[in-house]
Amino acid sequence: MEDESTKWGSTAWTHLSSTRQQSPLIQCITNFVSMDLMANTLLSAGASPAMLHSLQEIPDFTPNIHALCINVGTLTSDWLPAMKMAADFAFKAGKPWVLDPVAAGASSFRLEACLELVKLKPCVIRGNGSEILALFMASVGSSKGVDSTHDSTDAIDAAKALAEANGCIVAVSGATDIVTDGKRVVGARNGVAMLQKITATGCSVTALIAAFVAVDPVHAFEATATALSVFGVAAEMAMDFAKGPASLRMHLIDSLHGLDQSTVLSRVNITSL
Template sequence: MADETSGQKSKGIPPIPDAAESWARQAWTHLESVRQATPLIQCITNFVSMDLVANVLLSAGASPAMIHAAEEIPDFTPQIHGLYINVGTLTPAWLPAMKAAAQVANERNKPWVLDPVASGASGYRLKACLELLKLKPTVVRGNGSEILALFRGSLNGTSKGVDSLHESTEAVEAAKSLAQISGSIIAVSGAVDIVTDGERVVGVRNGVPMLQKITAAGCSVTALIAAFVAVNPQQPLEATATALSVFGMCGEIGLEKAGGPASLRLQLIDALNGLDRDTLHHRAKIENM
């Protein structure tokens, strides 16, 4: 091997990058692709998150559209590049629109991402999330308790409202099994974000605890995943991991200037808008587990 490496150097062939460098390069490629392609992302998301979701997508270079009326889906959804569904303020009137949009996305081979907010908080909410899961989302992103509720298909103390009772690392095996059963990429947010396709497991260590103090931060990172997957539909696991890393590192950058959650929200958006390649390469913390 030493001789082969020496030969590569003598011929001017760069050495194969290590895993961390490879992940950083992918993260920059995905962010640049979003900025260049400006993918149209339809967001059927909750009332609390709409503002931050739209601003995060815009700052990343995507084009958000808050279209949730069932009557508009046949005309609008075929035009999108990606779909984001969030059940945070779920109502019976919205669920049919979510299902219809997911079905159109599937028919048109458009990726879509599900955020099963507080999936274990009530029987109605869990049933709705399980029905959406059957429609084969490309990616499902939730906290440990939300993913455990989906995997178990029952409440059983898996939820404290929208807050998680479980660390992401406690849900790794459930996430792997759920990925195998559903065919979706499963992402579990926490101190270490976990991403799995049922076989591979990737860990993302970017982020700051204060992001938990910002309403809709989790909703917004799921929307960012939708944008990254929209421009990289053939590699949804990689796109999911890099989106989580980019969002987390922008939280880190924002916290350096912020005085609290309110200013962190603003600084996060600015950091995402201004993120450059050198900073991303320096800060990306993605690893194969």
Template sequence: MPDQTSPGTLLTALRERPPLVQCITNFVAMNIAANVLLATGASPAMVHAEEEAGEFAGIAGALTVNIGTLSASWLRGMQAAATAANDIGKPWVLDPVAHYATAFRREATEALLALGPTVIRGNASEIIALAGGTGRGQGVDSGDAVDGHAEAAARLLARTHGSVVAVTGAVDFVTDGDSAVRIEGGSPLMPQVTALGCSLTCLVGAFVAVRPDLPLEATVAALATFAVVGEDAAHRAEGPGSFSWRLLDALAALDGPALDDRARIRMA
């Protein structure tokens, strides 16, 4: 009998019943994030206005919150949506983009963390700083490796907030504070295309919408999907421009059995 929680099984389930994902993401990421979800089989909705974000969370399968281009009104929309998701038991994902850069971003992230995200996804520098450490990030770019300090910070965050924490980089790391896995794959071209990390956050939301009862496995499935298609896109890409559209084609072409066959996941 096939593993009902394997990445490939979850990808197949996502395509059989496409989830509606509310993506409160930044201006830079909206287009590519929506296309990533569509290519994978999910339905994106970029709904962030404070007047409707909370109401819309009630009909979405999952919510993702990205603070990349933050404003006071957007923050109110984020808080309304996260509160609504919590009230009705819907999963939500927090992407604390460059949360350490300014006081406004730090305060916004603290307020969102207090609402209890199901999953937190960030690069190594973001996760280290979120756990109270000192990272070497510059703006939205990570200056730290995933292994070592970032993995310890992720475990601490997961235990403190009761969230699954995903640290993405050359080798991804995912933990719920007890169990932990590493996912290999992807391509060095990925950081050269804007907003792919933000798009991955939305993809995590899509997989978590499929299995809200298994946020660790769903998060691993999303990261494994990106790792496999990143390798596929890089094989034929001539640079970051062609890599971007080839990634979308690779997402659309990937099926569940191929994902399970090629995903490189190991316990940490």
């Protein structure tokens, strides 16, 4: 019988190779800080990024995408209607969409916007521990901007409740990335600490989740876990060549582009919790 690590490695390779073969179109409505790295992450994984957020274009464009990624990092009142419209179009077209509730608890405006977006049925919500707790408790709290003041494991119960209440997958980034559908819980243990020193790595892994869910929408739980792990494996490979955050960023993109089957099968580290 296939053991758990072999099964997850095989699933991760299937998702990465399917992304390379199918080149799914991923619409990203995201913050100005993250656009470059998100687009390059998607390209290096084989997907096709579209950084399109104009309200006027969404009715024509969004029904034709394979998945949507919404990131509220540099949220303004001008962008929120486009986010909501795109989410609505994606859901009605049967296309999965992924929410990154950046700094959800930092302000009332931001929290309310994220809660409104959650009501529009994301397939996956990915945030850090503090963001997931803010969504679960629906309350503004002491915040350190986009940085988490909680470990991912602090938010497991909140993530499970949030997933069950909204019928979605919830992923919590941290030293161990947590993924749950409300019942099942797995931990992805790939990655390097220096990723925290590069802006938009969390945003970029959310985009990769969207790409993996696009090629396997029926198995969003597995696609989310494998995207987190594959991104982490690429970071581990990149760390062998990096001298600091800037070179890690460069080598991360190269490593993701060059990942082969044997590396994915041997290094993916996902286990049930």
